[in-house]
Amino acid sequence: MKKKILALALAIAMVMGLAACGGDKGGQQQGSQGGGSSQGGSNGGGSGAPSSPYTVQICGATSGGTYFLIANGLCQLMNDTMPEWFRASAQSTGGTPENIRLMESGETDFAFGQAGVVKTAIEGTGAFEGETFDNISSVTYVYPNVMQIAVSNKSGVKDFTDLKGKSFCAGASGSATELNTRDMFAACGMTYDDARMEYTSESQSVELLKNNQADGANLIAAIGAASVTELYSTGDYHLISFTDEQLDAICALSDAYYKYTIPAGTYANQDEEIKTFAVANYIFCRSDLEEEVVYQFVKCIYENLDKVYEMHSICEGNIALENVTNGMTAPLHPGAEKYFKEKGVL
Incomplete structure (x- = not known):
């Protein structure tokens, strides 16, 4: 009887030990903090897909406007072509000033906006006098307003x-x-x-x-x-x-x-x-978003340009690798910079 109990105890110990080893493999890495995004950990680090998709939000402007139409199209593209990476949704807003504040507070992840207004916000001048904005990065140029x-x-x-x-x-x-x-x-x-x-x-x-x-x-x-x-x-x-x-x-x-x-x-x-x-006009993001999240977002855009060009007539000829930093007023996010350097445009 004692031998049976000892054998059972050893078996349980072995199972628990194996589970502990398996649980340490790669570890769960928390990415973007707070606000509109959440996600499971990355699977083993590096460029592997996360163990669960990143839930991200892209803010456009008024529903039916150009910003929102493209934002909604990008969300559909991300969900269709990279479901292992993203679970994305578009949000209508009052436009650039609201989007800036939503990014700064961590309430959204990506947002469309005018480069000039973002510059004013970062400088704390004009309509943004007395406010501080240090959580906004450029992702890519989109088109001229x-x-x-x-x-x-x-x-x-x-x-x-x-x-x-x-x-x-x-x-x-x-x-x-x-x-x-x-x-x-x-x-x-x-x-x-x-x-x-x-x-x-x-x-x-x-x-x-x-x-x-x-x-x-x-x-x-x-x-x-x-x-x-x-x-x-x-x-x-x-x-x-x-x-x-x-x-x-x-x-x-x-x-x-x-x-x-x-x-x-x-x-x-x-x-x-x-x-x-x-x-x-640019797509911006929170500066504290994980590099890999922004890298995969940019990759999704530029490796599916045929689908991007179907979202709105203004996209074709404007969203292109040769234009990525046109009129840029906020620093480029490291994830976007990584992708564009790989493509030889930086």
Whole structure:
């Protein structure tokens, strides 16, 4: 009887010993901390897939906007092509300023944003004066956001300064669009007191124009945006150009701004080129995200460009390895840097 008990005890000890050895293999490595992401540990370290997928969130902007459409498309791509790595979801937000704060607080992982606004946040100036942001890194350039100032033909507005006394849609209050509008007014020697300002989303701005409740609007968007296309197709609206002097003054406000010309014929009924300016759009991330997580995210994008280009017409020709640091204003995340160095573009 004693022999049976001893044998049983030895067997249990051996099983427990084997379990302990197996449990130490590779170890569970905790990755991104807090906020929107969570994940199981990496399986043995290195570039092996984690023992459970990383749960990540990508913030766009308003639902239906370009940021959100691409963010949602990327989430579907990640879930479809790299299910062992990611369980991703897109989140609609108020735009760049909100996305910056969500990344800084750890409440989201990746987010779209304007490079110029991110620069202002990192510097703690303008709308971000008194705040500190040190948890934001660049991931990759996406496309240019072009300032497209739409006015009704009957408004009589030919130059930006003609907006004095008119009703103008500046963008949602505190949004990147509205911050850009403030810069335009300042560079052109005007303030919001010189016009009747409306703080509206892009879709709301278009509706106000169509209903004759606004004379003009800042429709900052990718070239070929549905909102601008719709207005031009009616023959009742057009975009106005900035003068060279105005553009010099605008670009002097931030090195994230650069001059941009919309060729004639880009839109129906657009007979002349439009001189305006643009700012780079980026995908950013929390700086404290694991290197491997960001590396795999970037890899997913650039090794599936055919699928990325189907997400929105603006992606093709802009999301490309030769453009990855265009207009960059925040340091590149080490995970993105690793991938781009492997591809020889850094």
